[in-house]
Amino acid sequence: MERYLRVAVINMASHADRRAATAGLLGEAGIEFDFFPAIRGEDAISKSLFDRIDEHEFLLNTGRNITAGEIGCYASHRALWRKCAKENRPYVIMEDDFRLLDSFEAALSVSRSIIGSAGFIRLQTDLRAKKCEVTRIDGFVLSRFTKPPHGLMCYCISPDTARRFVAATCVLVEPVDIFTKKYWDHGQPMYVLTPHAVTASTYHSTTTITGRKKATKPLAVAAHRFLRKIGLHIRRWRFNWRLRHDRNLIADNWLGLESAAKSAEQLMTQPASRYNRRTSPARAVK
Numbered sequence: 040m041e042r043y044l045r046v047a048v049i050n051m052a053s054h055a056d057r058r059a060a061t062a063g064l065l066g067e068a069g070i071e072f073d074f075f076p077a078i079r080g081e082d083a084i085s086k087s088l089f090d091r092i093d094e095h096e097f098l099l100n101t102g103r104n105i106t107a108g109e110i111g112c113y114a115s116h117r118a119l120w121r122k123c124a125k126e127n128r129p130y131v132i133m134e135d136d137f138r139l140l141d142s143f144e145a146a147l148s149v150s151r152s153i154i155g156s157a158g159f160i161r162l163q164t165d166l167r168a169k170k171c172e173v174t175r176i177d178g179f180v181l182s183r184f185t186k187p188p189h190g191l192m193c194y195c196i197s198p199d200t201a202r203r204f205v206a207a208t209c210v211l212v213e214p215v216d217i218f219t220k221k222y223w224d225h226g227q228p229m230y231v232l233t234p235h236a237v238t239a240s241t242y243h244s245t246t247t248i249t250g251r252k253k254a255t256k257p258l259a260v261a262a263h264r265f266l267r268k269i270g271l272h273i274r275r276w277r278f279n280w281r282l283r284h285d286r287n288l289i290a291d292n293w294l295g296l297e298s299a300a301k302s303a304e305q306l307m308t309q310p311a312s313r314y315n316r317r318t319s320p321a322r323a324v325k
Contacts, residue, residue, distance in 0.1 A: 088117070141234075158227050161230065200227050
């Protein structure tokens with residue numbers, strides 16, 4: 040695996056103000072990066088970037104109907120996962136509503152050194168999340184989420200994890216940040232570095248994803264969602280329990296111990312087939 044980190048920023052061509060702000064921030068910090076043209080939801084559907092878009096499953100997972108903006112956001116991240124896997128190079132993927140913090144450059148350096156073992160490292164702030172410390176390196180604390188937050192403003196991902204994510208997301212059943220946070224389903228633990236590298240800018244309050252509103256749900260759907268949430272909490276608890284009991288081995292993995300590598304590999308072999316079930320054909324979202 041190539042150790043050089045590639046930084047990619049998702050940006051819509053029509054958002055020239057965000058593009059200029061991003062170029063100024065990263066240019067001033069001396070960070071090499073590329074803009075990735077954000078994919079429109081309508082284009083993701085017409086170009087069949089997903090095998091299927093299951094609107095009913097999306098409703099059960101979120102309690103509302105899917106929007107074109109969410110499809111485009113998901114397709115953009117998934118396209119970058121494909122590039123990461125194809126190039127066999129770790130990526131830092133960013134959305135264009137960030138503000139750099141003082142630790143950004145140092146966080147990139149630390150991420151580059153451990154991403155091969157960690158797989159996925161969140162670099163943005165994590166309000167209302169729960170986590171446990173795994174190890175310390177070069178002034179940073181690496182923690183593992185036990186209750187991860189929403190959002191994919193800035194994260195580092197390895198080629199192996201990118202391949203795992205691409206394989207698990209042929210069917211769109213939830214927003215992209217909900218997929219990534221469900222580590223108990225896709226099997227990739229979610230790590231975070233502190234001090235954080237980025238936080239939200241003023242652009243964050245003016246989201247490019249519009250039209251989200253709760254759907255009127257029949258009683259059967261509401262009951263199904265209630266039972267689904269119970270199952271979600273049980274699966275998360277089971278995965279956390281397994282990782283907690285092997286936490287010392289996982290921490291040792293940063294020292295290159297063979298026993299730790301085997302333990303982490305066993306913990307990460309969760310089936311991804313839940314996301315690839317046969318579902319209704321994709322159709323345009325209005």
